[in-house]
Amino acid sequence: LSPLLTSPPFSVPSAEKVDGFPRRSMRRARQRRSHSSSQFRYQSSQVELTPLPLLKDAPVAELHDLFCKKLQQCCVLFDFLDCVADLKGKEIKRAALNELVESVATSRGVLIEPLYPEAIKMISVNIFRTLPPSENPEFDPEEDEPTLEASWPHLQLVYEFFLRFLESPDFQPSMAKRYVDQKFVLQLLELFDSEDPREREYLKTILHRVYGKLLGLRAYIRKQINNIFLRFIYETEHFNGVAELLEILGSIINGFALPLKSEHKQFLVRVLIPLHTAKSLSIFHAQLAYCVVQFMEKDATVTEYIIRGLLKYWPKTCTQKEVMFLGEIEEILDVIEPSQFMRIQEPLFKQIAACISSPHFQVAERALYFWNNEYILSLIEENCQVILPLVFATLYRVSKEHWNQTIVSLIYNVLKTFMEMNSKLFDDLTASYKVEKQKELKRERERAELWRGLEEYQERRMQMLTEAARNQRNLQERGERGDTLNPSSPQTAHSDQPEPKPSGASSGAGESAT
């Protein structure tokens, strides 16, 4: 949509475009601040904090009032990029936050209704901020160190307070829901894009608690997570918190009621499965596969959607991803129902055969390991009549051609297993292998022949059309001398599409073309 959403705002310096190879190393060497924060926006008048009495010393009558004052005190934000700025103020806030955490966690009866808006306000002021642009526009979560949130010393305590607040036995969802509303949750979800893994870890636990306690927000949270994922898949390909959100979803799926609502099925088919297309799949694949298997265990009828979806998005060039897909397929097959297996065995084993013939030995090896899995083996045995013909030609060919000895010996084992399963079928296939090969070649030749014919036909037609257009033009010229020619007409001979649009009337043109 916008260049900003699809590419990092900093364009690659022209010098680096000349040759790509030193980039990674240069990037490493580049000095980076490891801390960043957008939290602190210059406040025109910095408030001077003065220490308040300790909560534990306060008389019961004044406790709530003091608690409230401390919450207000904690709304003041500090500049952490300047690590020596206002050290006194930072320390006072840190101490206050610690006290608030301690108090919410240990004492009963502190959380009374008037404190809810104050507490939520304090949390909002501190945690809600536009996340800073990534220090490293090509941030690769697997390779690079994340940029850490500079204000973490305070932020952590605020998150801790929020968590204790939600987990407190005094916590009343009915009061909280007035303040923890949809707008609040939306902002909370946006924070999952934080590059700081510590922050995402807190957010994960907190969102899980919110989902568990505030029932009215559940559908909304699911919908917004959907939107985040869809944006990640189809628009930006960038969101740091996918793994954490999937982890929460894993436990949410676990709690879905049966039969599955169409909303949930739609989520599986239109969000979870397409998530497999992401470039950064490796970062959240474990959580994603867990969610997928959870769905299957809930309702076996979704199996076919899942397998067909995975086959649709099967990686074409990235072998690392292919290995992940195979791993997920094995997880799925581990829990598949035999009746479901029969529905998808055909397309599935065609893909598995393709993997076995991959020149990348890890892909071939991962696929061949399926035959070491007892449950899968039993499924294969039951359906040997269908599966063996699908994979036989590949196994036979690859056993003779593969460069890697491990693969060759694995294939021999698989062939041996098949021979033992159904020696009759095996012998038949061996006998007809050559004939099938010949048939395939013949089909290939016929295809080529067909296309040659089609293209010749097209050529002839184009010629006729050009000629027709030319005749027409001549006639027209003769008729209306002085009229300008249509300048685009002569080019039609070279274009793919016939588009003669001669104006004027002539019946001779059509005849001369045939």
Added chain:
Amino acid sequence: LREGEVSKMAGADGDDSLYPIAVLIDELRNEDVQLRLNSIKKLSTIALALGVERTRTELLPFLTDTIYDEDEVLLALAEQLGNFTMLVGGPEYVHCLLPPLESLATVEETVVRDKAVESLRKISQEHSPVDLEVHFEPLVKRLASGDWFTSRTSACGLFSVCYPRVSSTVKAEIRQHFRTLCSDDTPMVRRAAASKLGEFAKVLELEYVKSDIISLFTALASDEQDSVRLLAVEACVSIATLLPQEDLETLVMPTLRQAAEDKSWRVRYMVADKFSELQKAVGPEITKNDLVPAFQNLLKDCEAEVRAAAANKVKEFCENLPEDNREQIIMTHILPCVKELVSDTNQHVKSALASVIMGLSTILGKDNTIEHLLPLFLAQLKDECPEVRLNIISNLDCVNEVIGIRQLSQSLLPAIVELAEDAKWRVRLAIIEYMPLLAGQLGVEFFDEKLNTLCMAWLIDHVYAIREAATCNLMKLVEKFGAEWAQNTIVPKVLGMANDPNYLHRMTTLFCINALSKACGQEITTKQMLPVVLKMSNDQVANVRFNVAKSLQKIGPILDSNALQTEVKPVLEKLASDTDMDVKYFAQEAISVLALA
């Protein structure tokens, strides 16, 4: 002969017996994706073979029914169908293409959908006004009220193409649909609507721009998601262009001011990025009063990303300021910010500034450049970040035009000489590329005195690209200063390197000879260069020897036939029986090219 008849001619006689539809459809269904893709890419060939009638009645229904395939195949299909009008029988049948494209416009994958929308936009132009209302507009409506966000997203791109050509009742409906999508539940659709807002505004009547578009614009610009708000900034440019000047202040400016101070850096970044367009759209008065302070703020933004985007626009912004008080605005408002950016903490910001700052000299004139800008250029030339230095050097010519090369070289030469030995080879490369220009303007004497040594030093640089550029530089210098100058100053030094212990340097001699021989002429080549080349044929390093063969091939045409026969031929023959395979190869090649066999 009407268009319909022509297209009948184009395909009415598709041969049934030769190409039964089943065979063709089998091709489109081939199990191998790659083959299937190839077939789809040649869909026009298939359609041509079928003829228009059967394309409409058999091929298109098949395509519409089987749209569940790999996205790559769907993408090819969406593209093909945009060029299919003639193949279905011309404009009167073009609506037959709508069903498959409608399905394609609802798929998840963005590229497929975008392509389908592109094709729909294209064929919308081929619909008659009646067909547009009967077939096309209902499709847009269906998409706009689809269940899943993808179809609604696609609808956003179709409103503007049908709006101008439908009746006023239908127009009202279209406006209503667009309004609905602007406040859609999903941010994806709101983003799509926001990105098409400007385009849609352009086809609307002015009264509706004022009544409808402005309220949508204001709403989108204060959306809860910054990804939507930032797209409204883009629309702002088109909308402001459409409105009369007197309405801008009340209808557009409040929103624009708010965007420039948005709490999300992404939105501010967008404002900075679109600043020149915005400036043109709102005109000189508002620029003076509003945009100048806004631009100052963006240049001082707390996010480096935003500062860099603004820094990139410094030159364009200044250029487009109203001429009457341009200089005053720049000197009092912009230049102070620019000065601060020169020592910014972020290298991207400095680098962005360095790529445009030189352009200010043209705007400010000679005196201001010398007094105010030169110190900044000097500071950036010495910046620790190579990219900043590089950007300054690559733009020296703008300053050159304003203050002249003398002034430029006096003030910048020391810095340039320093950069000639920069640790980053790309910086050295940029300097080398600037040498012929400098040399031409400074004259021979000045060059010999100040720069010659540098140029020779580059020949033994440890980076090949520098040595190569240095060689090429010498050639350009000789072209400027003539053969005699070459003979006295360059050739002896170049030939001296033939005895260097480092074979890479010996090879540089050969490369220089390759480059210089033509400019130096037959006399120098034969008398001075050739003997050295021939002597090097005995080099112990094979790479040198086969480069001797290559050099001989190169300079052969410049030599007279006597030298070729008596001196070159024996040496090449000797090399042709060398023990090294490559030496043999190049010697034989030279022999055959020079026709010495």
